[in-house]
Amino acid sequence: MAALGFDYVDYIAIFNDMRHWNDAVELIRPQGAIVTIDDTNLPMPMERMKTKAASLHWELMFTRAMFKTPDMVEQHKLLSFIADEIDAGRLRTTLSEILSPINAANLREAHRRIETGTAKGKIVLEGF
Structure with missing residues (x-):
């Protein structure tokens, strides 16, 4: 990390990939904070968080x-x-594309892009 010009960072936000949990824990400063909006069923080892007295915050916009x-x-x-x-x-915004009108073909296309991982950013369906 010193090669990157810093030892630790104060805050880390994980928005879409909890596979980076171990890296985040390594990078967070003692008494720093990690926030995530991501669901996960992956292991989240907490030992280093405890030794650093770092905090984890879950955010959900509907809470x-x-x-x-x-x-x-x-x-x-x-x-x-x-x-x-x-x-x-x-x-x-992360909006990358608008598919219009809302119909079965555009809905299938949006799903195809998301399921195959070819979507970049958010896709919006609009208009009837």
Whole structure:
């Protein structure tokens, strides 16, 4: 890691591949934090997390609504903020393609791309 110019990083976000868990644990600084939105049935050895006193945070965008948490309005604030940032061009979405109209052929095509791993970014089906 020193060859990369750093020993550790403060925060790590794992958005789509928990196969990188061991690398993340190695890279996280003592008392650092890892956040993930990914489901996994892969082993997640926690020994190094304990010795580093690092934290793991799971995020699910529906938790506030599902459990009617006292801070439910924060989801609205977060989504509004993200929408404003996208509209202003400071954030880019992962949208790569729009298939239209919504019909059986386009639905099958979207599924084919996702199932074969040829989809790049998000595919949107729109219009009837």
